Amino acid sequence: MIKVGIVGMGIRGSLFAEAIRQNPFAEVVAVSDAFEQTLQRSVDQYQVRGYANVEDMFDKEEMDAVVIATPDFLHMKPVMLAAEKGVHIMVEKPFSTSVEEAEEMAAAVERSGVKCLVAFENxxxxxxxxxxxxxxxxxxxxxxxxxxxxxxxxxxxxxxxxxxxxxxxxxxxxxxxxxxxxxxxxxxxxxxxxxxxxxxxxxxxxxxxxxxxxxxxxxxxxxxxxxxxxxxxxxxxxxxxxxxxxxxxxxxxxxxxxxxxxxxxxxxxxxxxxxxxPINGALTSAPSYMLNSFIDNIRLNTTPESNEAAGLxxxxxxxxxxxxxxxxxxxxx
Missing domain, CATH: 3.30.360.10 (Dihydrodipicolinate Reductase; domain 2)
Incomplete structure (x- = not known):
């Protein structure tokens, strides 16, 4: 079972958590969010451990992958932490709102050898x-x-x-x-x-x-x-x-x-x-297909459709x- 953490439990993070719940090869093990109310709601809903500080999640949890669903301009920190820990990454678009940050993030991903999917859901x-x-x-x-x-x-x-x-x-x-x-x-x-x-x-x-x-x-x-x-x-x-x-x-x-x-x-x-x-209770949206593709990239050792180079x-x-x-x-x- 692929153990997944989620950073950012707003609309997108919650959508991805639901998609993971329906995937037979993955499970959500931890979530992180800066807003206490959002974090507690997610902990209660998904019955997982929650962290207000994203560094704590990476330090204390054994994760195979992380889904990063933070605002547009807050992707770098969790991407760099994941690359440092050797954790596979799915990160919301845009990869970054800064070219310099995007170059640093792409270089870190390439050095680490982890798989990175940038969420161009269309x-x-x-x-x-x-x-x-x-x-x-x-x-x-x-x-x-x-x-x-x-x-x-x-x-x-x-x-x-x-x-x-x-x-x-x-x-x-x-x-x-x-x-x-x-x-x-x-x-x-x-x-x-x-x-x-x-x-x-x-x-x-x-x-x-x-x-x-x-x-x-x-x-x-x-x-x-x-x-x-x-x-x-x-x-x-x-x-x-x-x-x-x-x-x-x-x-x-x-x-x-x-x-x-x-x-x-x-x-x-x-x-x-x-x-x-949804059909027969199963999610059929582009984001859920994308999430399932990311899980398949990990378990089948394949290259993501839209990787860090596409994001950069x-x-x-x-x-x-x-x-x-x-x-x-x-x-x-």
Whole structure:
């Protein structure tokens, strides 16, 4: 049985704990969270040992793996501790919000020889899995351009996340969209030009961007556009709106994750969130498939689908986007 610890028991940490409970090859043995109430709730719910201090968990527990589900900007410390202890790592995206930290983390993982999966969950999301297969089969030819739009409702930065002022829609959302492009394309990003807007959230006391738009150029002369915001009205059918367009030499692919095939008109109109609907009690979401893949990487000694190198490249790209927003100039990776 693979013994797993979880750092950060918010929405994501709890989701991963449930996925581990359903995996026949793994078990949660300990959890860590800085908030006493969240920690105690998790200890009671999963009947495991809990630690307010993450160092104590690594010192006192025998763990084969750790799942790191802390806020965007707090991944480095647990990653470095895990690498030092020889504990396999699954860490939320972005790998880091700092290129320097990401490079140090990647180097530590490589030195230790542990397996590291960076949680780009859309690589396990069935619409994008189908897209990847179509591209790999050559059905649209060489990719010429990618256009992505990923937005959240204003509920996310103002209510769901306690730490949104320490992040941006660029760090919280863009890594999903940029990773898909990096996953699909054989070419590498070279430089970016981006702009950002600060108006709505600043007026509400949150000093962070409302939206960011970026054009990314690749080393094969192709380009991609990415737009993201987290100020959509709460009346949107779903909490997120994710649309993706891949245009190739011989065809195109279109993904719309907001249209999930079931539309309900009752007291209000909404799209029913069907992707990841549990079946016979079993979790079927992209995050749970990703978690199970990580457990399989450990027990079968295979390479994670999105490792520390993918995490580092994504951090370099999204960091360049933020630099361009600030400088108003083209920024190179």
């Amino acid at each position: 690589r396990w999301n069935s619409p994008f899995v189908a897209v990847k297969e179509a591209v790999a089969n050559g059905e649209i030819g060489k990719i010429i351009t990618v256009n992505s739009r990923l937005n959240d409702t204003i509920y996310v930065p103002t209510q769901m996340l306690k730490w949104s002022k320490g992040s941006t829609p660029g760090w919280f959302l863009l890594p999903h969209a940029t990773d898909i492009a990096l996953w699909l394309k054989e070419s590498k990003p070279v430089h970016v030009y981006a702009v950002g807007t600060k108006k709505k959230l600043v007026s509400m006391g949150l000093d962070t961007y409302d939206s960011i738009q970026a054009v990314v150029s690749f080393d094969d002369g192709t380009h991609a556009t990415f737009t993201t915001s987290w100020i959509l009205p709460e009346t949107m059918p779903l909490i997120y709106d994710f649309k993706y367009e891949i245009i190739g030499e011989n065809g195109a692919l279109y993904v719309d994750l907001s249209d999930q095939m079931v539309r309900k008109a009752a007291s209000s109109y909404q799209h029913v969130h069907t992707l990841g609907t 490249l994504n951090t370099k790209l999204v960091h360049a986007i933020h630099r361009s927003v600030e400088s108003g100039a083209v920024e190179y990776l």
